[in-house]
Amino acid sequence: MEPMGKVLAISPEKCTGCRLCELVCSVFHDGVSNAARSRIKVMKWESEGLYIPMSCQQCQDAPCLIVCPVKAISRDEKLSRVMVNHDICIGCRSCVTVCPFGAMGFNVIDRKNFKCDLCDGDPQCVRFCDMKAVDYLDADRVAIAKKKAAAEKITAAQRQAVALESESH
Amino acid sequence: MALNRKIAYIDLSTGKIEIKPIPLEVRRKFLGGRGLDAYLLYNHTKQGCDPLGPDNTLMVSGGILTATLASATSRCHVMAKSPLGGMLGSANMGGFFTPELAWAGFHHLVIKGKADKPVYLWIHNGKIEIRDAKNIWGKTVTDTQWAIREELGDDDIKSLVIGPAGENLVRYANVMTGIKNSGGRTGMGAVMGSKNLKAIAARGTMDIKIAYPKEALEYNKRFIDQITSAKVNQTQGTLGTPFIWGATNSWGGVRTRNFQYNQMLYADEIEPESIDENAIKTIGPYHMTGCFGCQVHCRAQYKIPTGPYAGIYDEGPEYTSQGGMSSEPDIPGLENLLVCNHLVDQWGVDNLEIGSIISWAMELYELGILTDKETEGLDLRFGNAEAFQEMLERICFRKGWLGNVLAEGGIIASEKIGKNSFDYLIQVKGVSNLHSDERATPALALNIATASRGSDHLRSRPAIDLYHLPVDVMRRIYSSPVPYDGPLSSEHTEYIGKPWQVFWHENCYMGVDCLGICKYHTTFLGATLPNFEDWSRVLYYNTGLELTPREIWDVAERSNMMERLFNLREGLTRNDLKKGDMLNHRYFDEPARRGALDVVGKVIDRKKFEKMIDELYEYKGLDQNGVPKPETLKRLGVDKEPSHLL
Numbered sequence: 054m055e056p057m058g059k060v061l062a063i064s065p066e067k068c069t070g071c072r073l074c075e076l077v078c079s080v081f082h083d084g085v086s087n088a089a090r091s092r093i094k095v096m097k098w099e100s101e102g103l104y105i106p107m108s109c110q111q112c113q114d115a116p117c118l119i120v121c122p123v124k125a126i127s128r129d130e131k132l133s134r135v136m137v138n139h140d141i142c143i144g145c146r147s148c149v150t151v152c153p154f155g156a157m158g159f160n161v162i163d164r165k166n167f168k169c170d171l172c173d174g175d176p177q178c179v180r181f182c183d184m185k186a187v188d189y190l191d192a193d194r195v196a197i198a199k200k201k202a203a204a205e206k207i208t209a210a211q212r213q214a215v216a217l218e219s220e221s222h
Numbered sequence: 223m224a225l226n227r228k229i230a231y232i233d234l235s236t237g238k239i240e241i242k243p244i245p246l247e248v249r250r251k252f253l254g255g256r257g258l259d260a261y262l263l264y265n266h267t268k269q270g271c272d273p274l275g276p277d278n279t280l281m282v283s284g285g286i287l288t289a290t291l292a293s294a295t296s297r298c299h300v301m302a303k304s305p306l307g308g309m310l311g312s313a314n315m316g317g318f319f320t321p322e323l324a325w326a327g328f329h330h331l332v333i334k335g336k337a338d339k340p341v342y343l344w345i346h347n348g349k350i351e352i353r354d355a356k357n358i359w360g361k362t363v364t365d366t367q368w369a370i371r372e373e374l375g376d377d378d379i380k381s382l383v384i385g386p387a388g389e390n391l392v393r394y395a396n397v398m399t400g401i402k403n404s405g406g407r408t409g410m411g412a413v414m415g416s417k418n419l420k421a422i423a424a425r426g427t428m429d430i431k432i433a434y435p436k437e438a439l440e441y442n443k444r445f446i447d448q449i450t451s452a453k454v455n456q457t458q459g460t461l462g463t464p465f466i467w468g469a470t471n472s473w474g475g476v477r478t479r480n481f482q483y484n485q486m487l488y489a490d491e492i493e494p495e496s497i498d499e500n501a502i503k504t505i506g507p508y509h510m511t512g513c514f515g516c517q518v519h520c521r522a523q524y525k526i527p528t529g530p531y532a533g534i535y536d537e538g539p540e541y542t543s544q545g546g547m548s549s550e551p552d553i554p555g556l557e558n559l560l561v562c563n564h565l566v567d568q569w570g571v572d573n574l575e576i577g578s579i580i581s582w583a584m585e586l587y588e589l590g591i592l593t594d595k596e597t598e599g600l601d602l603r604f605g606n607a608e609a610f611q612e613m614l615e616r617i618c619f620r621k622g623w624l625g626n627v628l629a630e631g632g633i634i635a636s637e638k639i640g641k642n643s644f645d646y647l648i649q650v651k652g653v654s655n656l657h658s659d660e661r662a663t664p665a666l667a668l669n670i671a672t673a674s675r676g677s678d679h680l681r682s683r684p685a686i687d688l689y690h691l692p693v694d695v696m697r698r699i700y701s702s703p704v705p706y707d708g709p710l711s712s713e714h715t716e717y718i719g720k721p722w723q724v725f726w727h728e729n730c731y732m733g734v735d736c737l738g739i740c741k742y743h744t745t746f747l748g749a750t751l752p753n754f755e756d757w758s759r760v761l762y763y764n765t766g767l768e769l770t771p772r773e774i775w776d777v778a779e780r781s782n783m784m785e786r787l788f789n790l791r792e793g794l795t796r797n798d799l800k801k802g803d804m805l806n807h808r809y810f811d812e813p814a815r816r817g818a819l820d821v822v823g824k825v826i827d828r829k830k831f832e833k834m835i836d837e838l839y840e841y842k843g844l845d846q847n848g849v850p851k852p853e854t855l856k857r858l859g860v861d862k863e864p865s866h867l868l
Contacts, residue, residue, distance in 0.1 A: 069519040071512035072318070076291065077439060084435040086289045087325060089427035099401060100364060101535055102511060102523040162429070181443065183450050183517040184508075 058133025062195045063106050067186035070095055070104035074178035074187055081177045092169040093178050106187055109156040109169035111135050117148035117157055134171050223431045224286055224765045227329035230350055234417050235276060235335030239350050248867050254329055255285035256735035257781030259301040262332055264788050265864040273305035274416040276336035283330045284320030285738015289430055290764035291442040294740040296320055296514035304408040305393045306631045307652020309789050312675045313405030316513030316740060322380040326426025342421040347428055355420040362568040363398045370423045381423040385570025387618040388415040393631040394575035402537045406572040408653055408675050433766035441763055445752060446517050452748040455518045459510055462522040464494035467541035474817015476549045477659045479604050480585040481648050481808050484659035485816035486549040491556040500527055518742045526560045539563035545657020546577020551584055551610050558607040569618040578654035579628050580613045582647055591641050596624050633800055648806055651676035661814045662824040665720035668834045672803045674785040682728035686749050687714050700726050703754045703771035715820055717830040721837035732778035780858045796848040
């Protein structure tokens with residue numbers, strides 16, 4: 054089987070909310086510090102201490118790609134990502150409206166849409182996140198960590214049950 | 223460009239707002255942040271002004287590297303004349319406010335006058351507006367921030383606010399942002415309150431051009447590896463700052479029962495591991511949170527587990543809360559610590575000042591200097607959690623005679639309480655010491671005695687002195703960027719070489735405060751963390767400004783001198799107990815009673831202490847009265863102050 058390509062794997066519970074991902078994203082792509090230009094954004098519920106980094110999911114069946122009236126958006130299968138060709142793009146923002154994750158941005162300074170391009174295979178948000186709240190994994194490996202954690206819980210429960218059983222005899 | 227961030231002068235009496243660029247000449251002299259604030263304070267306040275009157279000037283700033291790739295560049299600095307001791311007022315906090323301020327186009331705000339009704343500032347992409355604050359006045363710290371977002375319709379707004387304590391002019395009220403980032407020391411919140419200024423809200427989408435983006439990214443990556451590989455930061459990133467309290471208490475460096483003991487016994491419930499256990503139970507295995515762009519993430523999240531406040535979310539507690547709420551008043555319960563930490567966060571008051579002041583009052587009560595008459599029947603003995611929390615409320619809301627008196631801060635309160643109450647007050651320059659006990663550590667004692675904002679650990683503390691580092695390692699740290707070949711000692715109970723260490727750290731910490739970087743990213747708790755050499759590089763990559771490590775050191779020394787000049791203008795004299803570089807007599811007269819073998823029985827030797835001060839003055843270029851020599855001022859280029867460059 055051909056590899057499906059790597060994807061951004063986000064674990065919100067690990068995020069400390071520091072927003073370094075937003076900073077490095079804007080510096081890497083635009084040479085400036087400006088969170089408004091970042092492709093990734095940490096959504097926050099401060100009074101509950103909840104932080105969730107949001108970015109493009111590089112959908113297989115991407116709504117932005119489908120809705121684009123001039124076919125400026127295409128899938129790059131090699132890096133498993135969805136790309137915008139700004140030479141074709143007319144700036145109608147249909148893609149911004151239709152994205153279910155709010156991951157297609159529109160930059161009011163340059164009057165252009167922008168989205169995550171996985172930094173051509175070396176996502177800087179991943180490289181700089183010390184918690185690995187944002188990680189870059191093969192698509193089929195994303196669920197493995199969760200599987201393992203759940204399995205661990207089951208084993209622990211089983212052990213406890215066995216221990217209780219032997220205690221009562 | 224970071225260098226095109228502006229300075230705004232805001233007169234709240236007239237409503238006049240003036241926006242100016244910051245000349246390169248000034249940047250090269252003071253960089254930004256605390257250094258430039260010190261220059262502005264000296265130039266924009268009149269000698270002897272009332273700290274709570276319209277003539278006091280409030281400075282708010284970010285460092286020159288704010289929101290750039292130098293890691294942890296979110297430090298916000300607030301400066302004014304302090305209402306607490308009448309000397310230098312200065313407080314520093316992390317969070318997310320200054321990046322937003324910088325993206326909105328500004329690095330420095332100079333706020334003068336007094337609004338005739340409560341107002342707040344709204345700063346948005348190059349514009350500043352003074353807005354009516356009638357809908358937010360009276361609200362707690364977090365409610366204020368959420369209400370501003372709602373009023374202006376933008377969830378990304380970050381605000382700097384005061385809580386009820388600031389409105390009520392408690393002389394050690396905080397300026398705060400987020401859930402618990404606090405500019406806590408020296409009562410800057412009261413200065414904001416006295417100006418009828420409830421908040422400063424910022425939101426910006428303006429580019430900060432990075433001079434050399436590729437290099438900045440790569441150097442930052444190196445920085446991060448250096449920071450995350452330090453054991454001390456790994457520990458901080460899992461247990462938070464309470465780990466410092468745990469370590470310090472174990473050897474006997476924590477004030478207990480005001481100043482009667484130097485170690486808290488039966489403290490199991492508030493040890494870092496217990497605090498962590500509660501965080502895991504109430505939040506989950508990942509419960510650390512960080513300031514902007516920081517990998518240390520030293521702040522824990524928690525929910526209060528039991529009692530009337532059960533289920534409430536907050537962050538911390540920091541080790542200063544363990545000191546102020548637990549060891550100083552000798553209250554061992556976890557619930558008390560977590561509840562008090564929450565209350566000070568919500569009401570906006572300095573946790574270590576209020577903890578210190580109440581503990582002082584507790585000692586006075588047990589001695590009979592305060593009686594049931596003054597406490598209005600409150601049993602203000604050590605260990606009484608209920609009484610402690612009641613006092614917390616009375617102070618923040620100025621209830622009753624004692625609440626009102628203690629809200630005035632130690633010096634004024636001691637004058638109103640009378641008798642020999644002042645003898646028991648652990649303060650320098652009117653500012654209470656944090657919960658640490660320095661009787662066994664002369665270097666730390668020298669630090670608190672000479673710190674520019676009063677008894678405080680974040681101005682010049684050589685904390686790594688406790689690690690017993692080999693002398694050659696110390697020499698490597700302490701002889702750069704300026705050569706030093708004098709004596710050094712690995713022994714923390716020694717007096718030798720300590721003045722140079724204090725001098726070095728004073729400049730190191732001023733350096734990061736001008737750049738806007740957090741102290742946990744320099745030689746504060748870890749000996750292997752970034753320093754002048756690294757800052758010179760990140761400054762260049764991010765801003766294009768070329769300063770050698772030595773030149774950054776000079777900026778720091780110059781800025782420290784501006785603070786010294788301000789304090790001297792407000793009456794600093796070397797041995798004055800209220801306005802000088804002098805410790806309470808108890809440091810010299812009462813031996814430490816608990817702790818490690820080399821701590822028990824220790825006092826500070828007065829003669830050796832004075833010799834240390836002589837030596838420190840010499841390094842700083844001061845005469846024996848603590849006044850700068852003319853040639854020092856000339857060397858640092860501050861011989862014609864006030865020079866009104868800005």
